[in-house]
Amino acid sequence: MLIFELVLMLLAGAMIFYTDDVVRKERKATETVAQINRLFSLIQRASSGLIEQIHDLHDPNSKAFYETYGVFLKTLPEELQKLKTLTDDNAELRFSVSEIEHNLLEGRDMMERVRIAFSRHEWHRDHLLFELNDISHLANRQIESLLKNCEVLQRRHLEESMQTRRALTIVLGIIAVLNIIGMVALVLGFAREVAKRLAVVRDNSLRFAAGVPLTAPQRSTDEIGDLDRAVHQMADVVQDAMRRERAVLENASNMICSITPDLTFASCNPASLKILNYADDELLGKRFIEIIAEEDKVRTRDSFEEAMKSRAHAEVENKLVRKGGGVIDASWSVKWSESDRALFCVVHDITHRKEVERLKRAFLQMVSHDLRSPLTSIQASVDMVSNGMYGELPERSKQALSQVNSNIGRLIALVNGLLSLEKMESGHLQLDCSMIKASAVVDPSVHSIQGMAQKHRIKLAVVNEGDPIFYGDQDRLVQVLVNLLSNAIKFSPEKTTVTIAVEEGDDFVEVQVNDQGKGIPEDKREFVFERFKQVDREDETKKGGIGLGLPICKAIVEQHNGAIGVGTADGGGCRMWFRIPKAAAAL
Numbered sequence: 014m015l016i017f018e019l020v021l022m023l024l025a026g027a028m029i030f031y032t033d034d035v036v037r038k039e040r041k042a043t044e045t046v047a048q049i050n051r052l053f054s055l056i057q058r059a060s061s062g063l064i065e066q067i068h069d070l071h072d073p074n075s076k077a078f079y080e081t082y083g084v085f086l087k088t089l090p091e092e093l094q095k096l097k098t099l100t101d102d103n104a105e106l107r108f109s110v111s112e113i114e115h116n117l118l119e120g121r122d123m124m125e126r127v128r129i130a131f132s133r134h135e136w137h138r139d140h141l142l143f144e145l146n147d148i149s150h151l152a153n154r155q156i157e158s159l160l161k162n163c164e165v166l167q168r169r170h171l172e173e174s175m176q177t178r179r180a181l182t183i184v185l186g187i188i189a190v191l192n193i194i195g196m197v198a199l200v201l202g203f204a205r206e207v208a209k210r211l212a213v214v215r216d217n218s219l220r221f222a223a224g225v226p227l228t229a230p231q232r233s234t235d236e237i238g239d240l241d242r243a244v245h246q247m248a249d250v251v252q253d254a255m256r257r258e259r260a261v262l263e264n265a266s267n268m269i270c271s272i273t274p275d276l277t278f279a280s281c282n283p284a285s286l287k288i289l290n291y292a293d294d295e296l297l298g299k300r301f302i303e304i305i306a307e308e309d310k311v312r313t314r315d316s317f318e319e320a321m322k323s324r325a326h327a328e329v330e331n332k333l334v335r336k337g338g339g340v341i342d343a344s345w346s347v348k349w350s351e352s353d354r355a356l357f358c359v360v361h362d363i364t365h366r367k368e369v370e371r372l373k374r375a376f377l378q379m380v381s382h383d384l385r386s387p388l389t390s391i392q393a394s395v396d397m398v399s400n401g402m403y404g405e406l407p408e409r410s411k412q413a414l415s416q417v418n419s420n421i422g423r424l425i426a427l428v429n430g431l432l433s434l435e436k437m438e439s440g441h442l443q444l445d446c447s448m449i450k451a452s453a454v455v456d457p458s459v460h461s462i463q464g465m466a467q468k469h470r471i472k473l474a475v476v477n478e479g480d481p482i483f484y485g486d487q488d489r490l491v492q493v494l495v496n497l498l499s500n501a502i503k504f505s506p507e508k509t510t511v512t513i514a515v516e517e518g519d520d521f522v523e524v525q526v527n528d529q530g531k532g533i534p535e536d537k538r539e540f541v542f543e544r545f546k547q548v549d550r551e552d553e554t555k556k557g558g559i560g561l562g563l564p565i566c567k568a569i570v571e572q573h574n575g576a577i578g579v580g581t582a583d584g585g586g587c588r589m590w591f592r593i594p595k596a597a598a599a600l
Contacts, residue, residue, distance in 0.1 A: 038170045038173075038174075041099060041170075042163060042166045042170045042171075044099055045096070045099040045100060045106070045163045045166075046160065046163045046164055048092065048095050048096050048099055049096065049156060049159055049160045049163060050160070051092060052092045052093070052096060052156065053153070053156050053157075053160070055088060055089065055092060056117070056120075056149070056152065056153070056156070089117060089121060093110075093113075093114050093117065096110055096113075097110055097114070103166075105162070106159065106162065106163065106166075109155065109158065109159045109162065110159065112155055113152060113155045113156055113159060116148055116151055116152040116155060117152055119148055120145065120148040120149055120152055123141065123144055123145040123148055124145055126141055127141045127142050127145050207237065210231060210233075210237045210238075210241075211237065213228060213231060213241065214237065214240055214241045214244060216228065217241065217244050217245070217248075218244060221244065221247070221248045221251070227244070227245055227248055230242050230245045263282060263283050265282060265284055266284060266287075267284060267288075267359050267360060267361045267362075268281065268282065268284045268285045268288045268289070268359070268360040268361075269281070269282045269284065269357075269358070269359055269360075270282070270285070270296070270357075270358050270360065271353070271355040271356065271357050271358070272301055272317070272355060272356040272358060273354075273355055273356075274321060274354060274355070276300055276301055276302060276314070276317060277298055277299060277300050277301065278296040278297055278298065278299050278300075278301060279297070279355055280293075280297070281293040281296045281297065288333075288335075288341070288343070288360065288362050289304060289333060289335050289336060289341075290335045290336035290337055290339075291304075291336050295336075301317075302314055304333050304334055305331055305332070305333060305334070306331065306332035306333065306334055306340055308332070309331035309332055312329075312331070313329055313331045313345075316329045316347070317329075317347060317356060320347045320348070320349055320356060321349050321356060324349050324351065325349075326346070326347070326348050327345075327346075327347040327348075328344070328345070328346060328347075329344070329345040329347060330342070330343070330344050330345070330363070331343060331345070333360075341362055341364045342362070342363045342364045342366075342367040343360050343361065343362060343363060343364075344360070344361045344363045345358055345359070345360055346358065346359040346361075388421055388424055391421055392418060392421040395414050395417055395418045395421065396418065398414060399411055399414045399415065399418065444485075444486040444489060444572060444573070445486050445487075445488070446484055446485055446486050446573075447484070447485075447487070448482055448483070448484055449482065449483065449484075449485060449487050450480045450481070450482050451477065451480055451481050451482075451483070451515045451522055451524070452477070452480050453487050454485075454487060454490045454491055454494055454524070455475060455477065455494065455513055455515065455524070457491050458491050458494035458495045458498060458513075459473055459475060459498070459513065461491070461495050462495055462498045462499060462502065465499065465502055466498075466502050466511070469502050469503070469505070469507065470507040470508055471502045471505050471507070471508075471509060471510070471511055472508075472509070472510045472511070473498070473510075473511055473513070474510050474511070474512045474513070475512075475513045475514075476512055476513070476514040476515075477513075477514070477515045478515075479515070479517060480515075481515065481517040481522045481595070482595070483521070483522040483593050483594065483595045484593075484594065484595065484596060485573050485593050486569075486573070489569045489572075489573075490569070490573075490593065492565075492566075492569065493566045493569050493570060493577075493591060494513075494524060494526070496562045496563070496565065496566050497526040497566065497589045497591075498511065498513070498526055499562070500562065500563070500589070501526050501527075501528040501530070501587070501589065502528075504528065504530040504531070504587070505528045505529055505530045505586075506529065506530065509528070509529040509530075510529065511526065511527070511528050511529075512525075512526070512527045512528075513525070513526055514527065518592070520594060520595055520596065521575070521592045521593060521594050521595060522592070522593055522595060523590055523591070523592045524590065524591055524592075524593075525588055525589070525590045526588070526589045526590070527582035527583070527586060527587070527588045528582065528586045528587050529582070529584055529585075529586040530586050530587055531586075531587075532581055532582070532585055532586050532587045533579055533587050538579050541563055541579055542563045542564055542566075542567040542577070543564065566591070570591045570592075570593070573593050573594070574594055575591055575592050575593040575594060576591065576592045577589075577590070577591040577592075578590055578591075
């Protein structure tokens, strides 16, 4: 196409160059004719002026004479030179101009001789005038002949110019048509090629969507080739991700499945065989409610329908009936996908965990009945012996029994703490909540811990600008505050102050306990609410803690949907705080 365009451009250029040449020749012929007419007119005026002056017997040296003759003498060489310049590219015209030049120069000389002869009244002046007349006639004939030749040449060049212009118009029209045809052909060819290559890209996209192998990538380096290679790269990445996903699904220990809005299985991984004794294809199209134990069907169906309606994540625990008999405990993690219009579920077999929990509860019940009661009985007996009910004992024996009594008290506190924590974490602890004032929690707590504070020479101070009302279990929150105050007193230096402050927020009430002790380092604050954790190992022996007080506080506060934390008090001590929502709806 480029070569074709180049040929057309060269052809158009040649035609334009030829047209310009013809126009230049035509213009030059026109100028030549005009120059000949000017020269002829100049000669005629000079001759007529000379003859009129002679016939009228005027002075040949007069001013009127020089206005014709003098102009002739001055401009003749210039006009001849212009004519020679215009005809220098035509040999025939150049020869005619040379003859005319010769005769005109001879006639100029003869006119000068006639002028002189008449001015001197010489006898041969008439003869010279006849010779001048002959030269003038000859020059006129030569000029007329040259003029005719130039006019013929002018007409020929004019005709050539018109023909050339018509030919140029036709050629340019043909070139335009050919260009349009070529461009249309090029566009159609390009469009067909682009459409063909885009069809390959589209076919690869459809193949990619269908999961079948793609055709070989295009080798071109243009944008379409880049797009096709990008499709291949995307297919490779997605297929690799799908292979990894399949490997995860096929080797996962949990059952992963999707359930349609009508609560039937749409897909499932092979773990279903291990968990439910059903092959994955056996569950397809089966209503999920068929594998749920009878006592859990209604609750499970309601939870699934609520997850679909609220588009929220749901956690459900129930019992599942295995193929061939048998029941297992399972935990479902359910999430609705709007784009897939399905519930995606992960089912975890928690039978072993439930058995461990059952054994733990049985153990704690055993501890409660078979350990706490004997310990209480032993503690009572030790008290009786220490008090001299069986006779007076030596001082050393009393000290030993006091240490035994203290250790028994720690064991009883440990058992009671474990039982309380287990009840809270298992959800068996019932809260007796009502709208209460902050003073209903603070005042009993301060009264209960006052003796311990006096023993450690610690001052208790309550900072309470108001008495906000909130929703909670008074006895349990008193237990929390007493525990926090007990810790603050144990870890405060003597003759310092432990401050209890109550602050009211927009939707919560916060209770703070600030001491003037050494505080809790930031790197150890994260585990102070874990079981059996002490900030310093020496605290366990020196302060007598068992590491269950703060976990119990955390469980009680969280059961109120509140929060508990630790920070730094003003002056560098420790600040323990807990927040309880004001409204009953928060629980």
